[in-house]
Structures are given as C-alpha cells and as structure tokens.
Amino acid sequence: MDNQEEVSAFLxxxxxxxxxxxAGLPVYGQRRVPGLRRGEVAMLAGVSVEYYTRLERGNLAGASDSVLDALTxxxxxxxxxxxxLYALARAAGTCPARGRRRPKKTTVRPSLLRIVEGLHDQPAYVRNHRMDILAANPLARALHCELFESEPVNTCRFVFLDPRATRLYPDWERVAREGVGVLRVEVAKNPYDRELSNLIGELSTRSDAFRTMWGAHDVHVFTAGTKRFLHPAVGEMELVHESLDLPCDDGLSITVYxxxxxxxxxxxxxxxxxWAASQQQEPAAERSGTEG
Structure with a gap:
C-alpha cells in the first residue's frame, strides 16, 4: 500500500x-467542495495553508505530535x-525495504490454545491482523460453521464473497463496514504486508460492496459490543462479544462470545x-459403521 495515497485519502x-x-465557522456564498476547505482546516489546526496542503498530499514524515493532535x-x-493518523505518520518514516522483510510465521502458543479450548460454553477464537482465524474452540466452529468450510478461514473473505454471510449476519452491512474498518487500521500499521495487500486486492476485485466501503476510508477497532446471528440450525441469537489484543503475540487477538x-x-x-456435539457424533458413527 502506498503510504502517501493512504494519508492523502484519509485526510x-x-x-x-x-x-x-x-466547526463553528461562518459560511459565505456558494461552496464547491463538501465539508471544510484546506484553508479552514489549516486555520483550525494553527498551521499554514502551505504546510497543511503538504500534509494532505500525503507527506506526514516528520510531523510532530503537536501537529497531529492539532489535526485531530x-x-x-x-x-x-x-x-x-498516528500509525500513518509512523509508517511515513519507515524505509520500504526494511518494512518488506519476510514476516514471521504466526503460531498460537499452546497455553493460549488451552485457554480457548477451555471455554466450553462460550465461542472463542484467535485471529491475526488479516482477519484469519488461527484457532477456535468447538463452539466457535459451530457458531461459524459455514465460515470454517473454507481454507484459510478469513472472516472478511467470508463476509464479502460468500452469499451465506448475509443470512448468518442479519446486520450484514454493519458487520461488513466494521471488517473493512479493521483492515484500514491494519494497513496503516503494516503498509508492506504482502498477504494483507493481496487480500485487499482480491476483495476489491471480486466485491463491489467491499470496493465501495474501502473507498470511504473509515476505520474501526473491535473491542466490545453485540452481534446478531441467524444460525442455520439454531436460529437467531444476539451475543455479546469481547475482543482483546494479546501483547505477547504481535498482531493476534482473542474474541469471546x-x-x-x-x-x-x-x-x-x-x-x-x-447441535455441535451431534455433528461430532455423526461422523464418528459413520466411521464405526464402516469399520464394522
């Protein structure tokens, strides 16, 4: 991803x-642009029009915290x-060659797996910054049974490319926009992540809805909230979710419903x-019958 284009489009x-x-500004005459003019933002931020113009053209390198706070x-x-905005500013000072180093293969620590699998009555899973689910307990697999039919298991790919997602999520548009917002945040943090860029390129090519939402440059971070599901076997449920970043595992987070x-x-x-237990018993019974 081009950092300067990201900065310019976001601002x-x-x-x-x-x-x-x-913004508390007077309005005179006909305005030809939506929102504020560059000069008005510059005045509100206490910087020159020339300097703000340079920032909006994508050059955030060297911008101080006080300038970023003023823009905020x-x-x-x-x-x-x-x-x-701060992540974009940090990435602006990153050497592309250094940022494009091959990423380490992400693994889920055994102790973290035990935590996820120990939550028997709560769906729980671990995901990375690209929205790939790397580990999940049986109840999470049952809740997202259609999502787990494909590899790799990626929630954004399912939301935008699998027509069953609009049934599973009654509030599909909100779920979709939040997912796009999460990817926007991650692009700023990881501008040279080739797999992330490939995912965004695939979704932009194959989904008109993703392409439109991506162009809005909205951002989102999963923390706590509610989500409605219309499960094919269970029916409608409104569940509370908590998402926590894992400081010891860069880029990983755990979500529990x-x-x-x-x-x-x-x-x-x-x-x-x-239902999940019955699904596990059926293959076992089929294997037993075959062996007999």
Missing part, C-alpha cells in the same frame, strides 16, 4: 465530513481515527452446543 475523507457549521482536534477525529444468563441467547448457546 481528505475526514475533511469532507465536517461542515463549517460543525481540527478534523474532530475520534480515538480510533486519531490512532490511525457470551450471553446473559436466563436470556434467549443463553438458551441458544446451549442448543448450539448440543
């Missing part, structure tokens, strides 16, 4: 989202957008566990 997209009224305030960035006790979703998870 332009944030500038276009703010009206002069929101002028463009009314939220915490995720601010972190994204749960439901409040006594709710329909909790009953749904119990039914899901029973």
């Amino acid at each position: 332009k997209s944030r500038r276009a989202k703010i009206t002069p009224e929101q 305030q002028a463009l009314r960035l939220d915490d995720t957008e601010r972190d994204h 749960s439901a409040d006790p006594g709710t329909p979703a909790a009953d749904g998870l119990k039914l899901l566990a029973s």
Whole structure:
C-alpha cells in the first residue's frame, strides 16, 4: 500500500465530513467542495495553508505530535481515527525495504490454545491482523460453521464473497463496514504486508460492496459490543462479544462470545452446543459403521 495515497485519502475523507457549521465557522456564498476547505482546516489546526496542503498530499514524515493532535482536534477525529493518523505518520518514516522483510510465521502458543479450548460454553477464537482465524474452540466452529468450510478461514473473505454471510449476519452491512474498518487500521500499521495487500486486492476485485466501503476510508477497532446471528440450525441469537489484543503475540487477538444468563441467547448457546456435539457424533458413527 502506498503510504502517501493512504494519508492523502484519509485526510481528505475526514475533511469532507465536517461542515463549517460543525466547526463553528461562518459560511459565505456558494461552496464547491463538501465539508471544510484546506484553508479552514489549516486555520483550525494553527498551521499554514502551505504546510497543511503538504500534509494532505500525503507527506506526514516528520510531523510532530503537536501537529497531529492539532489535526485531530481540527478534523474532530475520534480515538480510533486519531490512532490511525498516528500509525500513518509512523509508517511515513519507515524505509520500504526494511518494512518488506519476510514476516514471521504466526503460531498460537499452546497455553493460549488451552485457554480457548477451555471455554466450553462460550465461542472463542484467535485471529491475526488479516482477519484469519488461527484457532477456535468447538463452539466457535459451530457458531461459524459455514465460515470454517473454507481454507484459510478469513472472516472478511467470508463476509464479502460468500452469499451465506448475509443470512448468518442479519446486520450484514454493519458487520461488513466494521471488517473493512479493521483492515484500514491494519494497513496503516503494516503498509508492506504482502498477504494483507493481496487480500485487499482480491476483495476489491471480486466485491463491489467491499470496493465501495474501502473507498470511504473509515476505520474501526473491535473491542466490545453485540452481534446478531441467524444460525442455520439454531436460529437467531444476539451475543455479546469481547475482543482483546494479546501483547505477547504481535498482531493476534482473542474474541469471546457470551450471553446473559436466563436470556434467549443463553438458551441458544446451549442448543448450539448440543447441535455441535451431534455433528461430532455423526461422523464418528459413520466411521464405526464402516469399520464394522
């Protein structure tokens, strides 16, 4: 990914989202551009128009924290957008040859596997920054049974390229936009990740929806929230999810789904566990019959 293009498109997209009224600026005459003008952003950030123009053309290298904070305030960035801006600024000073070093093969530590597999009544999985699921317990595999039918198991590829995703996720558009936002964040952190670039290129080529959402330059970070599922065997469930980054495992995070006790979703998870157990028993019974 070209860092300068990423910087330029991100700053332009944030500038276009703010009206002069929101920024507390007077409006005179007909405006030919959406949102704020470059000069207005420069004034709000306390920098010259020439300097802001250079920044918006993609040259963030050398921008100080005070300048980045001023841009954050002028463009009314939220915490995720601010972190994204800082990541873009850090990448601007990275040597491409150094950044393109072959990445280490990611493995999930045995102790982490034990934690995931020990959550018998909660779907849990470990994913990397490209949205590949690297490890999952049986309940997570049952919850995302259609996702696990392909290799590699990648949630964004499933969301945009498998038509069954619109059924599994009743709120498909929100799920899709959040996934795209996560990839945007990761591109800023890993601008020379070839596998990440290949994934984005594949999705952009094969999915009109992805291409449109990617062009919005919105960013997202998974933390906590709720997600609705319409499982083919269990029906609808609204589950709470928690996503935690793993500091000792660069780029990895763990996601756990749960439901409040006594709710329909909790009953749904119990039914899901029973269905998962039956799915495991059927192949075993088939093998036994073949051996007999």
